Amino acid sequence: MDQPSWDDSGGSPPPKSAFLRHLLGPVLGVGLVAGLLLAVWLYARQVAQQVYCYPNLGAIGLATRMYCADHNGRFPLARNWCDAVEPEYVKNLDCFRCPALPHAPSGYAYNAGLEGLDEGRVGARPNLVMACDGLGGWNASGGPELFDPRHRWRMGLVVYVDGRRESRRRDDPAQMTWKP
Ligand SMILES: [Zn+2]
Numbered sequence: 001m002d003q004p005s006w007d008d009s010g011g012s013p014p015p016k017s018a019f020l021r022h023l024l025g026p027v028l029g030v031g032l033v034a035g036l037l038l039a040v041w042l043y044a045r046q047v048a049q050q051v052y053c054y055p056n057l058g059a060i061g062l063a064t065r066m067y068c069a070d071h072n073g074r075f076p077l078a079r080n081w082c083d084a085v086e087p088e089y090v091k092n093l094d095c096f097r098c099p100a101l102p103h104a105p106s107g108y109a110y111n112a113g114l115e116g117l118d119e120g121r122v123g124a125r126p127n128l129v130m131a132c133d134g135l136g137g138w139n140a141s142g143g144p145e146l147f148d149p150r151h152r153w154r155m156g157l158v159v160y161v162d163g164r165r166e167s168r169r170r171d172d173p174a175q176m177t178w179k180p
Helices: 015-070 081-085
Strands: 108-111 129-133 155-160 165-169
Touching: 015 081, 015 108, 015 129, 015 155, 015 165
Parallel strands: none
Antiparallel strands: 108 129, 129 155, 155 165
């Protein structure tokens, strides 16, 4: 008895390459869509992190100015600046958490050069950094070495002593003044 043919019409089986093409088409299509969705999701997440970081630095900048107002116009000491403004001037500890570094007690660093300075003398200095996206955790303070541009397009957020906030890259040192 003859072996059954590929189909009833007696035609020959489709070539292997055509079969692979039919299989690979949908697989590649699904992979492409999944890749695009992942890219969109990552982008949206980065944008959201940056959006939520801005008000945090705004709250820290405002709290520091309030501290100055209650302490003869002097900026907090560098070694305990977080303790100086929390809980009296920052009511919510989440203000210290950068969304891109959610597990650190504080994702921000304070410009140690401001320690004890008279706010009235430096408060209007353009681009003088007060605090920024930084490394080191709670009470972290120092200079440009602590600046951590961890957000979208390798940018980090900065709040200046005049209250302005903006995104900066690491290679923007001329735009960020650390020495009062
Ligand atoms: Zn941040």
